[in-house]
Amino acid sequence: KNEVEQSPQNLTAQEGEFITINCSYSVGISALHWLQQHPGGGIVSLFMLSSGKKKHGRLIATINIQEKHSSLHITASHPRDSAVYICAAPETSQGNLIFGKGTKLSVKP
Amino acid sequence: NAGVMQNPRHLVRRRGQEARLRCSPMKGHSHVYWYRQLPEEGLKFMVYLQKENIIDESGMPKERFSAEFPKEGPSILRIQQVVRGDSAAYFCASSPGTGDIYEQYFGPGTRLTVT
Numbered sequence: 001k002n003e004v005e006q007s008p009q010n011l012t013a014q015e016g017e018f019i020t021i022n023c024s025y026s027v028g029i030s031a032l033h034w035l036q037q038h039p040g041g042g043i044v045s046l047f048m049l050s051s052g053k054k055k056h057g058r059l060i061a062t063i064n065i066q067e068k069h070s071s072l073h074i075t076a077s078h079p080r081d082s083a084v085y086i087c088a089a090p091e092t093s094q095g096n097l098i099f100g101k102g103t104k105l106s107v108k109p
Numbered sequence: 110n111a112g113v114m115q116n117p118r119h120l121v122r123r124r125g126q127e128a129r130l131r132c133s134p135m136k137g138h139s140h141v142y143w144y145r146q147l148p149e150e151g152l153k154f155m156v157y158l159q160k161e162n163i164i165d166e167s168g169m170p171k172e173r174f175s176a177e178f179p180k181e182g183p184s185i186l187r188i189q190q191v192v193r194g195d196s197a198a199y200f201c202a203s204s205p206g207t208g209d210i211y212e213q214y215f216g217p218g219t220r221l222t223v224t
Contacts, residue, residue, distance in 0.1 A: 031211035042217035043152075043200055050211075091154065094165055095204060095211050096142055099152040 002027040002091050006100035013107050019074040021103045023087035026068065033088040033097065034061050034072050043086075046072070077107045111136065113203050113216035114183075121222045128188040128195070130219045134203030141184040142213060143176060146198040155199075158184055159206065191223045 003026040013019055025032070034046040047054050047061040049070070054061050058077075063070040074081055084104050088097040114133040122128050134141050143155040154168040158178035169176065173191075178184040188195055198220050202213040 033211075033213070035215070040220075043215040045213070045215060048212055086152070088152075090211050092165070094157055095140075095213065096154040096157050096165060096168070097144070097152075097202075097213065098154065099144075101151045 002029065002089055002098050004087060004089050004098055004100040006085075006087055006103050008103060009101065011103055011105045013077050013105070015078060015107055015109050017077050017107075019077050019081075019105065019107075021072045021085050021087075021105070023070045023072070023100055024068055025070075025087075025089045027089075029089045031090060032063055032070050034070070035086040035088060037084045037086060037102070039083075046085075074105075079107045079109050081105060082107050113201060113214050115199075115201055115216035115219050117219060118217060119220050119222070121224060122191045123224055124192055125190050128191050128221055128223075130186040130188075130199050130221070131183040132186070132201030132203075132216055133183040134201075135214055138203035138205050138214075140204040140206040141178050142202045142204070143184075143186050144200045144202065146200065146218075148197065152200065155186070188221075191221075193223050196221055196223045 007022050031050045033048050036044045049063050058075045060073040084102040086102045088099045091098040139160050141158050144152045146152045156169045156176045157165040173189045175187045198218045200218045202215045204213050
């Protein structure tokens with residue numbers, strides 16, 4: 001059974017800072033998701049990656065399959081980045097996801 | 110190119126009533142997952158459906174909960190005789206079912222409040 005752990009649980013940053021959120025999982029997987037959720041809001045899929053690195057705007061996601069570890073980076077953080085960031089991995093080959101507890105990010109102006 | 114749609118976005122039910130939550134997947138997607146997010150908790154898998162088939166319902170409570178995905182129309186998550194503990198956000202995600210099977214797109218969620 002796959003387990004997904006994230007750190008830190010809470011993160012406060014000043015506007016402009018470089019942010020890193022970490023995710024580790026216990027079983028070999030084919031893909032890992034990074035999701036964003038604003039308070040009371042829906043879930044936005046930021047990345048799905050199975051190897052290497054992906055970049056979208058100020059967001060960068062990396063994955064190391066051998067170490068079973070992924071990171072989400074935010075460059076030049078902004079208050080609008082304040083949200084909960086969640087990593088998720090397939091629990092089975094059918095694709096149903098198991099989720100980390102989330103990292104609550106607060107970016108202060 | 111519409112994304113995943115869920116309705117209603119907010120639903121209030123009294124204890125003992127029935128709740129019906131609908132999920133329309135993205136165009137061309139034939140696979141739907143339902144997830145639940147209890148207050149102050151993380152997301153948990155409930156059920157995985159393909160058109161006219163329940164593939165995996167291992168995360169679904171054994172009583173009062175059921176799900177379907179008919180040949181035509183949206184997927185429906187049905188909760189009978191709701192209790193206060195059913196208050197949560199319910200999200201569905203759709204997947205194409207071919208190609209990259211781990212690709213999932215989430216809907217905006219239905220927030221169920223049981224009074």
